[in-house]
Amino acid sequence: MDVTVKIRNLSVWYGQQKALETVSITVPKGSVYAILGPSGCGKSTLLRTVNKLILLRDGAKVEGNVEVFGVDVYNSNSLSDEVLAKVGMVFQTPNPFPHLSIYDNVAIGPKLRGQAKGKELDKLVRWALEKSGLWDEVKDRLSRPASELSGGQQQRLCIARALAIKPSLLLMDEPTANLDPLNAAKIEELIKELSGEITIMLVTHDADQARRLASSGALLFLGKVVCEGPIDSIINGSYCDLLQNLVSEHLTTQTSKTKSKEIKKRG
Amino acid sequence: MKLDPLKILLSPAAIALIIVSASILAVLVYESLNTWIQDGIGFLLRLEWSPSEETYGTYGMLAPFLGSLVTAVIAMTVAGALSTALAVFVNEYAPKRFNNFISLALFSMAALPTIVYGMWGLSVFAPAVRQSGLASLCAMGSPTGYSVFTAGVVVGLMIAPFSAAMVLEAYRAVPFTYVEALHSLGAKGFERAGVILGLIKGSIIASALLSFGRAIGETTIVAMTVGNVINLPLCPFQPAHTITSLIASQFGNAYLYPGLQSRLLAGALVMVIGSSVSTSLGMWLARVTARRLKGESL
Numbered sequence A: 001m002d003v004t005v006k007i008r009n010l011s012v013w014y015g016q017q018k019a020l021e022t023v024s025i026t027v028p029k030g031s032v033y034a035i036l037g038p039s040g041c042g043k044s045t046l047l048r049t050v051n052k053l054i055l056l057r058d059g060a061k062v063e064g065n066v067e068v069f070g071v072d073v074y075n076s077n078s079l080s081d082e083v084l085a086k087v088g089m090v091f092q093t094p095n096p097f098p099h100l101s102i103y104d105n106v107a108i109g110p111k112l113r114g115q116a117k118g119k120e121l122d123k124l125v126r127w128a129l130e131k132s133g134l135w136d137e138v139k140d141r142l143s144r145p146a147s148e149l150s151g152g153q154q155q156r157l158c159i160a161r162a163l164a165i166k167p168s169l170l171l172m173d174e175p176t177a178n179l180d181p182l183n184a185a186k187i188e189e190l191i192k193e194l195s196g197e198i199t200i201m202l203v204t205h206d207a208d209q210a211r212r213l214a215s216s217g218a219l220l221f222l223g224k225v226v227c228e229g230p231i232d233s234i235i236n237g238s239y240c241d242l243l244q245n246l247v248s249e250h251l252t253t254q255t256s257k258t259k260s261k262e263i264k265k266r267g
Numbered sequence B: 001m002k003l004d005p006l007k008i009l010l011s012p013a014a015i016a017l018i019i020v021s022a023s024i025l026a027v028l029v030y031e032s033l034n035t036w037i038q039d040g041i042g043f044l045l046r047l048e049w050s051p052s053e054e055t056y057g058t059y060g061m062l063a064p065f066l067g068s069l070v071t072a073v074i075a076m077t078v079a080g081a082l083s084t085a086l087a088v089f090v091n092e093y094a095p096k097r098f099n100n101f102i103s104l105a106l107f108s109m110a111a112l113p114t115i116v117y118g119m120w121g122l123s124v125f126a127p128a129v130r131q132s133g134l135a136s137l138c139a140m141g142s143p144t145g146y147s148v149f150t151a152g153v154v155v156g157l158m159i160a161p162f163s164a165a166m167v168l169e170a171y172r173a174v175p176f177t178y179v180e181a182l183h184s185l186g187a188k189g190f191e192r193a194g195v196i197l198g199l200i201k202g203s204i205i206a207s208a209l210l211s212f213g214r215a216i217g218e219t220t221i222v223a224m225t226v227g228n229v230i231n232l233p234l235c236p237f238q239p240a241h242t243i244t245s246l247i248a249s250q251f252g253n254a255y256l257y258p259g260l261q262s263r264l265l266a267g268a269l270v271m272v273i274g275s276s277v278s279t280s281l282g283m284w285l286a287r288v289t290a291r292r293l294k295g296e297s298l
Helices: A043-050 A077-084 A102-112 A118-131 A151-163 A181-195 A207-213 A239-253 A257-266 B005-031 B033-039 B062-093 B098-111 B114-132 B148-172 B176-184 B189-199 B201-217 B220-225 B243-256 B260-297
Strands: A003-014 A017-028 A032-036 A060-068 A087-090 A169-173 A199-203 A216-221 A224-230
Touching (some): A017 A199, A017 A216, A032 A043, A032 A207, A043 A060, A060 A077, A087 A151, A087 B176, A102 A118, A118 A151, A151 A181, A151 B176, A181 A207, B005 B033, B033 B260, B062 B098, B062 B148, B062 B189, B062 B201, B062 B243, B098 B148, B114 B148, B148 B201, B148 B260, B189 B201, B201 B260, B243 B260
Parallel strands (some): A032 A199, A032 A216, A087 A169
Antiparallel strands (some): A216 A224
């Protein structure tokens, strides 16, 4: 099995607080890999360790190994930039740069990396917008500001922005969480299409979405991996039951009152 | 309506502020009424300056009016360039612990009395300008180093801490998700700063407008370093007057010259209006920009 991302014994702290504890996962190449779990369990943190975005947070400390395309990104700085240039990211809230045009939002990645210019860049922008299913909707107003687009369109623009750097790995942090069902369905369709070509790591708290899209994944709870494997082995039966079991197990071992209150709310 | 003791205590302060600013405006208007009735804004467009103690002299203020504008534009540019550079440096390059040091330096600079800047301009910057030989670029360059340029730069330095605080705050307030997006696209340092400065363009313009409003009314520094000559400021390295420096140097004896006092007060009124318009525009733009950046990032 070809492996895109291999994480071993990864722990992450924000200051004194431990956000991830000895996490180990293996993401196979050319598939959709789901990272599941309740809110606040460290899904987004885990995703952000792959492209080192985690280091932007104040006081973040990373320990362990994160291998992307066979390169340990925290221990080989010269190679890691090269490898991370192949990693794109889509965020939970659509975040196109509001002051840039639709065209410039897509072109910014290749421009910054000096990958293309002129006619070639035009072609690349068109390709990315077609790929994200936005081309027909925006082809006549490429120079308009991105802020004029609707929420769903903005998210597809962000996908186009990430695709324009021709990534081999796409990180998606709950990309449909802030969209209506119709737009969410469009994005899911897009993920299905892309999944044959590139590897996608998808953070979601929606078990049905994970089942629809992913072939394998991991379930996180309180910063730890509870189980990892084919998606059906993780979500057998109701996801809700699964979480409830997790919570009750946790409650019997947990003594801190404040913590358990927090989790009851989540359950 | 119930009487709230706190309200009774606080309202006089608010009312006093309004009364004082209204009375300043009223006095300026009343004392300069003659000028407006006789001349309208004609005195602002006239170049001729020929004082007389016997009859009404001609007091055209075109030169000092332009002097004020040019000085304020230079000051605004200096303050804007410095604060933008500082914001990029602090956020993209400087180590985190450097932040405290920067804040301390800005606070102390902001607390300095303007006379200190004036003295520095007089004893350090003006001689430096003189020795630099820049004056030779102008047909009527200043042989002393006192010039529109000198005054503009020193006023710019005086304003820089305020404008820097504003640009720094705007830079820091950029929603984190944009920073993350830029990072995920491989943008670092200078490239990231380029996009972020584009995002906070509105705040930078707003701080420039506030700087302009501040600079156009600045008196002490300007009177000490501008050269105090009635001169069209066609070239930045020649001495000139601004309306404020003109008032500072002439108002004491103005009662000897029929009509001068009214002209100077009319000039002051123009500065007050210019300064408040620029300041209000700046504050409005700052608010709009901040709100839009927050709204659009959701």
